[in-house]
Amino acid sequence: MKQDFNEISLQNEDIEIMLLLEAIFIKYGYDFRGYSQAHIKRRILRRKELLGLSSVLEMISRVLDDRSFFDTLMMDFSINVTEMFRDxxxxxxxxxxxxxxxxxxxxxxxxxxxxxxxxxxxxxxxxxxxxxxxxxxxxxxxxxxxxxxxxxxxxxxxxxxxxxxxxxxxxxxxxxxxxxxxxxxxxxxxxxxxxxxxxxxxxxxxxxxxxxxxxxxxxxxxxxxxxxxxxxxxxxxxxxxxxxxxxxxxxxxxxxxxxxxxxxxxxxxxxxxxxxxxxxxx
Amino acid sequence: MVYKAVVIGTSTGGMAALGEVLHALPRNFPLPILIVQHISSRSDGFIVRYLNELSAIRVKEADEKEQIEAGCAYISPPNYHMMLDQDSCIALSVDSKVSYARPSIDVLFETAADVLREGLIGVILTGANSDGSKGIAAIKKRGGIAIVQDPATAEAEAMPGYAIKAAQVDYVLSLKNIGAKLIEIVGV
Known part of the structure; x- marks a missing residue:
């Protein structure tokens, strides 16, 4: 029974992530919908955890109302690990x-x-x-x-x-x-x-x-x-x-x-x- | 079969331990195996050649966007995280280190658990830090199977020790019994 409950809540999370990316695209014109899902999901869930939010859904209303929160997410989505003469x-x-x-x-x-x-x-x-x-x-x-x-x-x-x-x-x-x-x-x-x-x-x-x-x-x-x-x-x-x-x-x-x-x-x-x-x- | 893949994580002493586990598996082992071994960022791929030599299954360095296949072991390239993506393709990343490591065992285990859920078997072998313990917890949370090398038989006992503390693991086994257990679970 507990297993079923987990199954449902996890699938909802994937749906919420899709909606979040859709909201960002419609509101700000930046399109992350084609990114690797493993990558984008990891980034989103880490931000959710850092903010102590209970669901990705909460991130959607926040990103719509608050441009600076969008800037934070954008920083999360871009990887800026680089070096001089890397490789x-x-x-x-x-x-x-x-x-x-x-x-x-x-x-x-x-x-x-x-x-x-x-x-x-x-x-x-x-x-x-x-x-x-x-x-x-x-x-x-x-x-x-x-x-x-x-x-x-x-x-x-x-x-x-x-x-x-x-x-x-x-x-x-x-x-x-x-x-x-x-x-x-x-x-x-x-x-x-x-x-x-x-x-x-x-x-x-x-x-x-x-x-x-x-x-x-x-x-x-x-x-x-x-x-x-x-x-x-x-x-x-x-x-x-x-x-x-x-x-x-x-x-x-x-x-x-x-x-x-x-x-x-x-x-x-x-x-x-x-x-x-x-x-x-x- | 309910199982879709095996993930293995190890650090100190990992090359010999991986050698023993992979050597025990038959050529027709019916699952893909994804492996993170902590390794120097300037390593030259010796471990891949070494493990491929002594295994009946194929062992290769993981390629970006490669579809994982049964009977093949994929080793994370040095200095990249390896993730499993939603379409069961490998996704590499140069994202920051996690638990001081890149590749990180947690990153592989967590992403693979997310995609394969109860279809994932996770294995933690010898190692001197706590990477992998969050990953083992993620696998158990989604109903997968967790196997940990008996710390008493590990060259470095910390990593298996942390993994055992992190979740209710299914099996704690000596190195030589891990390959046999994998075969038993997947029923070759």
């Missing part, structure tokens, strides 16, 4: 295999989609600078979360993480010393300002916004893992449409195009580091 092997591969091809272009357009607080954008800026490609590059760094984008623009690095970043930088095949690229101040470090020169930070939502110019490289690492399969396919299509022929799509090292309909439109350039190349039209 150093990826940067090493990019430097040795992709950069020689990028050199053949007269100018470069690079899009970091879902750039979070900017660490990976600045990592790419450093790499391009060391390879003498920075001056002919234009980097677009976008995220749907404006607060996070503000942090990215400031380029503040956590002092605690500098040791790890320095190690990553060395493993990534860096040609200089990582300390050349930041200015340390008391308890934080700030990115060397010249690295910001060619980066445009902009608000862009992968779920609801469209194509973003014609790019030579699109980087979207560990963003689509939070999407459900249908949304993942849709966004991969957006990247396909935003790349020039022969342009590169870089995903997180555990992501792949394997389970999307777009696999056949890309050549796998690096299996290990998930670098794909848009096929030239026959």
């Amino acid at each position: 150093p092997g990826f940067y090493k591969q990019f430097r040795s295999e992709v950069v020689p091809i990028l050199r053949t272009y007269p100018y470069l357009r690079i899009w970091h989609a879902g750039c979070s607080s900017g660490e990976e954008v600045y990592s790419m800026a450093i790499l391009l600078k060391e390879e003498n490609l920075y001056e002919k590059a234009q980097i677009y760094a976008t995220d749907f979360n404006e607060d996070v984008l503000e942090n990215a623009k400031e380029g503040i690095l956590s002092i605690d993480a500098l040791k790890e970043y320095t190690y990553n930088y060395q493993l990534s095949g860096g040609l200089s010393s990582f300390s050349d690229y930041y200015i340390a101040k008391y308890d934080s470090a700030i990115i060397e300002p010249s690295l910001k020169k060619k980066i445009i930070f902009a608000d862009h939502n992968l779920v609801t916004d469209g194509v973003f110019g014609e790019m030579h490289v699109v980087l979207c690492r560990n963003v689509m893992i939070y999407f459900g399969k249908a949304l993942q396919s849709k966004v991969t299509g957006l990247f396909y449409d935003s790349l020039c022929n022969g342009g590169f799509l870089c995903l997180g090292t555990k992501e792949s195009l394997k389970f999307t309909e777009y696999e056949k439109y890309f050549e796998c350039f690096s299996e290990e580091y998930k670098i794909y190349r848009k096929k030239f039209k026959a």
Whole structure:
């Protein structure tokens, strides 16, 4: 009997979560309905627990009445765990295999989609600078979360993480010393300002916004893992449409195009580091 | 059959313990197995190759959005949480550490329990911290089965100890009896 009761209350919770996401979409225009359910449910239930609410239903009326509560949920739904030169092997591969091809272009357009607080954008800026490609590059760094984008623009690095970043930088095949690229101040470090020169930070939502110019490289690492399969396919299509022929799509090292309909439109350039190349039209 | 999957969590001493459990399972073991072993974020996948060598079932690193299949063991990649999604696909995440761990056993167990409910069998092996105890409680709450390695036989007894305290577990067994119990439950 108790079992049955649990069964019913748990199913209701799933329904309430769907309604909450619907309410957020209708009221604020941010669409989380296509996100991975495991991910979004974990986030919602954790917030519910932190607030001591008895049901997700209570969160619905709260989010409708209170914009700041929506901001809190939006922060919950976006993952902002990132590092400088995260997956150093990826940067090493990019430097040795992709950069020689990028050199053949007269100018470069690079899009970091879902750039979070900017660490990976600045990592790419450093790499391009060391390879003498920075001056002919234009980097677009976008995220749907404006607060996070503000942090990215400031380029503040956590002092605690500098040791790890320095190690990553060395493993990534860096040609200089990582300390050349930041200015340390008391308890934080700030990115060397010249690295910001060619980066445009902009608000862009992968779920609801469209194509973003014609790019030579699109980087979207560990963003689509939070999407459900249908949304993942849709966004991969957006990247396909935003790349020039022969342009590169870089995903997180555990992501792949394997389970999307777009696999056949890309050549796998690096299996290990998930670098794909848009096929030239026959 | 009512059971849909097995989840296993372990930390210190886990590689040898997993080896013993997986070695005991036949090639036609009828369920998928999802495994979280706490491991260095810079680990190179040795554990996957090692366990695949000595097991009759297939052992592989879990891929993002992969559909789980019977007779295959999926190991969480280093530095990622592994979750089971509503459509029984694997979802990876780089979300913050949980109980100081990424991958975290609780994250896998809680999400899998949520999707598979009474169809889930959870196993906690040797380990030196309390990760997994919330996950075991979540499995029991939804009517699944909980098996814990007897702390007295574990290389590190803390993790099984916390799991036993966290819920009314079904079996506390020595390592060599865990594989046999799994076979008995699913009736190979």
